[in-house]
Amino acid sequence: MSFDKKILDDISWSFGFGSFGNQTVFTQELKEYNDAVNRSGINYNQIILKSKSIIVLYEAYNIGTNDFDDKQVRIEANNGTSFSIAELMFKLNEAVSPSIKELDKRFFEGLTFETADNPAADFGIPIYLLNVGS
Secondary structure, rough: OOOEEOOOOOOOOHHHHHOOOOOHHHHHHHHHHHOOOOOOOOOOOOOOEOOOOOEEEEEEEOOOOEEEEEEEEHHHHHHHHEEHHHHHHHHHHHHHHHHOOOOOOOOOEEEEEEOOOOOHHHHHEEEEEEEOOO
């Protein structure tokens, strides 16, 4: 299966807002945020990834060790076949914001397909690296 090298790199977001708990509320905030930075006209219902799930790799600060840890999260599509922009961004926010919301690098800059050796790839599950900046 073939996956796009980069996805969602035209979406702006800050994981500093924390968890929302509700996709509708989150999507409205995402829309307002993007409108405010002149990225209007995005169709948040557009299918961005045709896969039943995705694994996202990211770095999170570990207070106990005073260092960064490599983390990963598996996100499942509600319909079992694909993700809209709104669904993937909401689930990504809910999964990673608690770990990175206080970091300087908490601003979303897209997802990059990771070709590293990972057993999940053998099952057709795409693995993407979370790109964040400050």
